[in-house]
Amino acid sequence: MDPFSFKFQFKNVEYSSGRNKTLLCYLVDQSPGVDGLLRGYVEDEHAGAHAELAFFHLVLPQYDPSVTYKVIWYVSSSPCVSCCAKLIEILQERKTLQLTIFSARLLEFEEPDFRAGLKALAGAGCKLRMMKPLDFSYSWDTFVEHEDEKFTPWEDCKENYEYYHEKLADILQ
Numbered sequence: 082m083d084p085f086s087f088k089f090q091f092k093n094v095e096y097s098s099g100r101n102k103t104l105l106c107y108l109v110d111q112s113p114g115v116d117g118l119l120r121g122y123v124e125d126e127h128a129g130a131h132a133e134l135a136f137f138h139l140v141l142p143q144y145d146p147s148v149t150y151k152v153i154w155y156v157s158s159s160p161c162v163s164c165c166a167k168l169i170e171i172l173q174e175r176k177t178l179q180l181t182i183f184s185a186r187l188l189e190f191e192e193p194d195f196r197a198g199l200k201a202l203a204g205a206g207c208k209l210r211m212m213k214p215l216d217f218s219y220s221w222d223t224f225v226e227h228e229d230e231k232f233t234p235w236e237d238c239k240e241n242y243e244y245y246h247e248k249l250a251d252i253l254q
Contacts, residue, residue, distance in 0.1 A: 090157040105132035106155040159184040165198030181208040
């Protein structure tokens with residue numbers, strides 16, 4: 082992913098004007114018997130579907146119940162209501178899939194249906210977290226073609242994390 086896209090799409094501001102697509106960076110550990118870690122990113126625009134669902138079509142289209150899948154996503158914004166519902170279905174069908182989602186921002190978190198979707202997703206076993214400044218730095222180092230440019234957190238990155246962390250905790254209680 083290019084540095085500009087990462088810095089623009091993952092910026093954890095409350096009012097995300099112009100940020101109308103989701104970037105999803107992923108790590109997949111499959112065990113036992115599967116060597117290597119899958120790593121990459123998916124975005125709405127190129128996938129023809131929301132990034133969350135495109136992940137399962139492009140990255141993990143096959144499911145083997147004898148394999149444990151530990152999946153970590155770093156997403157520019159939390160899943161929408163319909164993606165939450167579909168992810169719940171997937172988690173119920175794929176019993177050996179463990180999903181953790183780190184979100185830069187919460188999508189429409191004041192809307193009751195979005196709040197209910199996230200709470201139901203957590204209830205289905207998905208771990209929901211907000212991205213801390215360290216998570217942004219890790220994502221930069223792991224997924225961005227930065228040509229040795231160091232990640233510099235934007236102003237208010239930590240404060241915005243704390244704000245969203247509190248909002249997510251409120252939703253999940």
